[in-house]
Amino acid sequence: MSTQDHSKNRTECGSDAAPQKEALSQGAPAPLNRRRFLVQGTHGVGFLALGSLVSGGWTTPGNAAVNRFAYDVERFSTTDPKFLVYDRAGGFPIPDPAPRRIVFSKEGQLYVAGKRGVSVLDRSGGLIRLIEAGAPVRCVAVDGNGQVYAGVRDHVEVFDPAGRRVRRWEAPSKKAWLTGLAVSKADVFLADSGSRLIWRCDLEGKIIGKIGEKNPERNVPGLILPSPYLDVKVGGDGLLRVNNSGRHRIEVYTADGDLELFWGKPSAAIEGFCGCCNPVGLALLADGRHITCEKGLPRVKRYAADGTFEGVVAGPESFPKNAQAGKARDSEDGTMGGLDAAVDARGWVYVLDLVAAEVQVYQPKGAV
Amino acid sequence: MNSSSPHPPSVSRRQFLRDGARVAAVAGLGGLVGLAASRSTGKEWVWQIDPDKCVRCGNCATHCVLEQSAVKCVHAYALCGYCQLCTGYFEPEPNALNTGAENCLCPTAAIQRTFVEDPYYEYTIDENLCIGCAKCVEGCTRFGNGSLFLQVRHDRCVNCNECAISKVCAGDAFQRVPADQPYLLKTTH
Numbered sequence: 089m090s091t092q093d094h095s096k097n098r099t100e101c102g103s104d105a106a107p108q109k110e111a112l113s114q115g116a117p118a119p120l121n122r123r124r125f126l127v128q129g130t131h132g133v134g135f136l137a138l139g140s141l142v143s144g145g146w147t148t149p150g151n152a153a154v155n156r157f158a159y160d161v162e163r164f165s166t167t168d169p170k171f172l173v174y175d176r177a178g179g180f181p182i183p184d185p186a187p188r189r190i191v192f193s194k195e196g197q198l199y200v201a202g203k204r205g206v207s208v209l210d211r212s213g214g215l216i217r218l219i220e221a222g223a224p225v226r227c228v229a230v231d232g233n234g235q236v237y238a239g240v241r242d243h244v245e246v247f248d249p250a251g252r253r254v255r256r257w258e259a260p261s262k263k264a265w266l267t268g269l270a271v272s273k274a275d276v277f278l279a280d281s282g283s284r285l286i287w288r289c290d291l292e293g294k295i296i297g298k299i300g301e302k303n304p305e306r307n308v309p310g311l312i313l314p315s316p317y318l319d320v321k322v323g324g325d326g327l328l329r330v331n332n333s334g335r336h337r338i339e340v341y342t343a344d345g346d347l348e349l350f351w352g353k354p355s356a357a358i359e360g361f362c363g364c365c366n367p368v369g370l371a372l373l374a375d376g377r378h379i380t381c382e383k384g385l386p387r388v389k390r391y392a393a394d395g396t397f398e399g400v401v402a403g404p405e406s407f408p409k410n411a412q413a414g415k416a417r418d419s420e421d422g423t424m425g426g427l428d429a430a431v432d433a434r435g436w437v438y439v440l441d442l443v444a445a446e447v448q449v450y451q452p453k454g455a456v
Numbered sequence: 457m458n459s460s461s462p463h464p465p466s467v468s469r470r471q472f473l474r475d476g477a478r479v480a481a482v483a484g485l486g487g488l489v490g491l492a493a494s495r496s497t498g499k500e501w502v503w504q505i506d507p508d509k510c511v512r513c514g515n516c517a518t519h520c521v522l523e524q525s526a527v528k529c530v531h532a533y534a535l536c537g538y539c540q541l542c543t544g545y546f547e548p549e550p551n552a553l554n555t556g557a558e559n560c561l562c563p564t565a566a567i568q569r570t571f572v573e574d575p576y577y578e579y580t581i582d583e584n585l586c587i588g589c590a591k592c593v594e595g596c597t598r599f600g601n602g603s604l605f606l607q608v609r610h611d612r613c614v615n616c617n618e619c620a621i622s623k624v625c626a627g628d629a630f631q632r633v634p635a636d637q638p639y640l641l642k643t644t645h
Contacts, residue, residue: 156512157563157589159598161548280596312575314537315601334575354541363599364539384543384599393480 105123132256150254161446164356165411171358173390174401174437174450180213181446184223188428189268189319189369190420190440190447193230198447200429206238208450210253211432213447219251227274227319229269231291235274239266244278246294257293265304268319270328275412277328281316286330288343299345300330309335310346312322317368317383333365338378338395351395356385358395369428371437379437383426386410387451401437401450403427410443480526489637498632502636503619506644508607512590512597518605519621520588526613527606527621529581530565532642544596544604545569545579546565561591583609602642610638 184202198209206219227239234249242264244257268279278287288297302310312334337352369381376393388401516527550559566585596604622630
């Protein structure tokens with residue numbers, strides 16, 4: 089019976105099929121039966137799923153989303169090539185996980201202050217010797233006789249040229265936090281971030297003056313140091329260059345503490361000093377021009393003796409690790425990364441990257 | 457000699473069931489005692505952000521189940537430089553160092569700037585306005601001392617079993633901490 093019924097149905101359907109075929113041939117859509125509906129529906133769902141995967145719609149929304157609250161300094165993270173006045177000439181790692189300051193000796197050896205002590209290196213980074221001070225060294229200076237002055241948080245350790253300890257100077261104050269050192273023929277200058285001033289000492293460590301302390305009568309505004317990066321350098325003219333980072337400027341003092349001039353302005357643009365407190369490091373060329381180092385946007389720049397911006401030694405793109413905010417937070421040291429620089433007799437700039445623990449060497453464009 | 461059979465005595469079904477019931481009862485009692493003991497210690501856990509792991513991704517502002525995030529910026533004043541040009545307060549390139557909205561970084565004006573003495577300013581967070589976006593935290597961490605940082609505020613957090621922010625935290629900074637020590641604060645050296 090059923091077979092007969094089916095055949096009957098087929099016959100009946102067949103009887104209606106002729107108009108349908110005619111309609112199809114005329115371009116009308118075919119009617120959907122259940123099976124075709126399910127097959128097409130499955131295809132549709134499959135395509136949707138594939139599309140979602142390709143577009144990333146199935147990834148975690150929070151991780152994939154763009155941060156609409158981003159702190160945008162991207163436009164300052166690359167340097168316009170027209171400002172670059174130096175070429176990179178090489179580089180080498182520092183044998184210290186936490187270097188802080190770098191200087192050249194008169195003989196052309198590099199002295200790097202760091203967690204392990206003072207690393208004495210040749211120009212290609214080869215370790216000549218390590219001077220251990222018993223604690224992290226935060227700053228270093230070398231006098232004309234090769235005597236080494238190492239700033240160990242609140243006091244100075246003095247070593248002979250062979251690295252033997254000669255004496256220890258007492259802390260100049262209870263708040264002392266030494267972050268910079270410079271030495272002239274008769275004086276040693278201690279940059280004390282904790283006391284916010286420069287101590288002037290004789291070669292025996294006796295304090296003979298204070299520089300940079302707020303003094304309205306002498307028209308000295310005082311040093312503003314939101315973070316411990318106070319540095320000091322002595323120029324060939326005998327004047328001191330001090331980075332007053334909270335005021336975003338370089339101040340020039342006599343050894344007696346008179347403020348002679350200052351220059352610098354806050355700006356994330358290339359000619360200014362960025363962030364809350366920059367520059368964090370200083371070096372002087374033989375002709376009196378300045379090399380400045382900044383943190384946050386790690387960049388090294390050159391300024392004329394009067395503070396006119398001349399060009400860039402290296403921009404943030406040269407220090408990718410250093411440019412990552414907060415990567416170098418050191419609660420023991422109070423530092424947040426940054427750079428320091430030293431200049432050799434040829435005028436080449438050796439940039440110390442505090443985060444990457446390496447030195448990058450830059451030569452003036454056109455130098456042979 | 458014959459009475460000491462090498463085979464163990466056979467266990468009847470009744471004995472098996474009785475012994476089984478005893479074991480189950482003892483196990484159940486042990487479980488109850490253990491549960492009571494754990495409750496009695498009062499060890500509860502809450503969510504918190506490790507500020508050293510936080511990467512300021514912005515997800516805290518957008519993924520909390522609360523309409524306004526329970527994550528807020530907090531300020532470690534002992535670390536603050538009281539800067540005139542606070543990079544947590546000002547846009548990266550402000551027109552002027554004043555409180556004009558065009559110069560301010562915070563999208564909800566949740567940071568108050570108060571003059572202390574030349575050239576120092578104090579910055580305080582209005583938690584009712586703060587949405588935990590971390591824009592100021594990034595500015596402070598990048599250029600300054602990192603005195604601004606994010607924390608889950610427990611007067612607001614509903615302590616979800618699976619925190620919605622922790623699931624998307626880009627720095628894996630969310631962690632469970634004891635409720636009696638609910639904050640991970642930054643300190644000075």
